[in-house]
Amino acid sequence: MSRERSGSTLSTRAAHLGPAVRRPLVLDAALAVWAEHGYRGTTMAAIAAQAKVSKPVLYECFDTKDAVLRALLDREEDRLMRATQQALTVDASSDLRTTVAQSYEAFFAAVLAHPVSWRVVFDAQGVLPQEIDNRYRKARAVFVRQIAELVRSLTTSGKELTDAEAAVLASNLARLAEDNATVLLSDEGHDWTPATLAAFVTRVALDAWS
Amino acid sequence: MSRERSGSTLSTRAAHLGPAVRRPLVLDAALAVWAEHGYRGTTMAAIAAQAKVSKPVLYECFDTKDAVLRALLDREEDRLMRATQQALTVDASSDLRTTVAQSYEAFFAAVLAHPVSWRVVFDAQGVLPQEIDNRYRKARAVFVRQIAELVRSLTTSGKELTDAEAAVLASNLARLAEDNATVLLSDEGHDWTPATLAAFVTRVALDAWS
DNA sequence: ACGGCTTCCTACCGTTCGGTAGGATTGGGC
DNA sequence: GCCCAATCCTACCGAACGGTAGGAAGCCGT
Numbered sequence: 001m002s003r004e005r006s007g008s009t010l011s012t013r014a015a016h017l018g019p020a021v022r023r024p025l026v027l028d029a030a031l032a033v034w035a036e037h038g039y040r041g042t043t044m045a046a047i048a049a050q051a052k053v054s055k056p057v058l059y060e061c062f063d064t065k066d067a068v069l070r071a072l073l074d075r076e077e078d079r080l081m082r083a084t085q086q087a088l089t090v091d092a093s094s095d096l097r098t099t100v101a102q103s104y105e106a107f108f109a110a111v112l113a114h115p116v117s118w119r120v121v122f123d124a125q126g127v128l129p130q131e132i133d134n135r136y137r138k139a140r141a142v143f144v145r146q147i148a149e150l151v152r153s154l155t156t157s158g159k160e161l162t163d164a165e166a167a168v169l170a171s172n173l174a175r176l177a178e179d180n181a182t183v184l185l186s187d188e189g190h191d192w193t194p195a196t197l198a199a200f201v202t203r204v205a206l207d208a209w210s
Numbered sequence: 211m212s213r214e215r216s217g218s219t220l221s222t223r224a225a226h227l228g229p230a231v232r233r234p235l236v237l238d239a240a241l242a243v244w245a246e247h248g249y250r251g252t253t254m255a256a257i258a259a260q261a262k263v264s265k266p267v268l269y270e271c272f273d274t275k276d277a278v279l280r281a282l283l284d285r286e287e288d289r290l291m292r293a294t295q296q297a298l299t300v301d302a303s304s305d306l307r308t309t310v311a312q313s314y315e316a317f318f319a320a321v322l323a324h325p326v327s328w329r330v331v332f333d334a335q336g337v338l339p340q341e342i343d344n345r346y347r348k349a350r351a352v353f354v355r356q357i358a359e360l361v362r363s364l365t366t367s368g369k370e371l372t373d374a375e376a377a378v379l380a381s382n383l384a385r386l387a388e389d390n391a392t393v394l395l396s397d398e399g400h401d402w403t404p405a406t407l408a409a410f411v412t413r414v415a416l417d418a419w420s
Numbered sequence: 421a422c423g424g425c426t427t428c429c430t431a432c433c434g435t436t437c438g439g440t441a442g443g444a445t446t447g448g449g450c
Numbered sequence: 451g452c453c454c455a456a457t458c459c460t461a462c463c464g465a466a467c468g469g470t471a472g473g474a475a476g477c478c479g480t
């Protein structure tokens with residue numbers, strides 16, 4: 001409830017920069033607010049306060065809130081893409097496995113280098129009320145832990161997994177379930193049945209441990 | 211903007227059911243509203259309208275909006291879990307691969323049987339403003355198509371993939387990237403580096419096609 | 421039929437948030 | 451020094467939403 005500087009009086013007056021110069025500064029402010037307070041906390045008043053500027057100045061730079069968010073996503077997405085794109089270029093001299101491994105590594109490195117951009121562009125963070133969000137995470141954690149347990153109890157000896165590996169694998173299996181459920185329900189998903197899709201995703205996910 | 215019956219006059223008067231009897235009906239209404247208008251459209255007024263009841267009646271059933279949502283998630287989650295749980299039980303007589311395949315199949319079947327429950331419990335749908343959401347989906351689609359292209363151009367002949375399979379595989383690879391990026395940035399992710407995580411997820415995802 | 425208790429409805433309040441009107445301040449050109 | 455255009459700020463509006471007050475309508479026992 002302690003929303004400091006929520007939108008009222010500014011202490012000092014901002015410099016005369018004009019929309020063109022201030023626009024990137026506004027995006028910086030929006031990014032900072034999003035990083036700290038999540039999507040729901042990213043209000044025009046909060047962005048203005050972070051930029052040390054009044055709301056009408058914001059509206060000189062961007063016509064609407066959606067315009068701010070779009071510009072922000074454009075910029076941060078571009079930042080991430082430039083960092084990974086070269087790795088996604090097809091290198092005819094290497095095989096698929098090497099290419100995929102390199103792409104993943106480049107992507108993960110980019111995420112570590114720009115964690116805030118990552119959260120803004122891809123992670124749906126802070127969109128739901130906190131209590132609901134916590135609930136969701138907790139439920140998923142239980143589910144994943146159950147899967148991890150199952151995986152560990154069924155892996156053949158000789159191919160044992162560390163705790164960290166089992167946790168990641170379980171999380172991945174759960175995520176694949178969610179992703180493919182979405183596929184199944186989407187407009188393009190009518191070629192699949194639960195059986196065929198399950199067989200396919202099992203092949204994707206598990207041949208290394210079968 | 212045509213929000214019918216947004217909260218004003220009701221045409222007929224509802225029956226005298228009392229909170230205990232009406233509570234499940236309220237949840238049904240909330241589910242229907244969520245299915246049609248997404249999370250953002252699920253307001254107390256909309257739920258009341260769908261239930262053909264006034265807002266104070268809602269508040270007789272549930273003290274707060276969060277309470278409604280929590281009860282709804284409890285119910286729908288339970289519905290899905292009951293449908294998949296038996297498949298997740300460890301069956302010592304079968305191997306890991308079979309168990310995973312059966313679990314996936316049970317899960318997908320449950321999702322198909324209760325698509326609305328699925329969307330409410332797992333799919334973050336309609337939380338973002340539509341324009342932003344469209345943007346996100348479009349960006350991801352481009353990304354996934356690029357991956358699909360890459361996968362097809364690199365698969366060794368003799369293990370060719372259909373279009374549908376390549377699309378699903380590409381979507382899965384992208385989702386794995388997102389999931390593992392989250393792992394990498396989470397509190398438990400400090401044991402991983404981009405390189406080790408990339409190697410592991412490649413092993414997870416791709417040994418079937420290497 | 422009538423009292424009383426339960427249940428329901430209309431109409432409202434307070435807050436938050438996107439967006440705007442209109443006046444004050446700055447600074448560059450002369 | 452003075453003027454004018456560009457820029458910024460305070461103060462406000464209206465809509466949407468969660469939540470509530472207070473009275474009307476229905477139901478049941480007597």
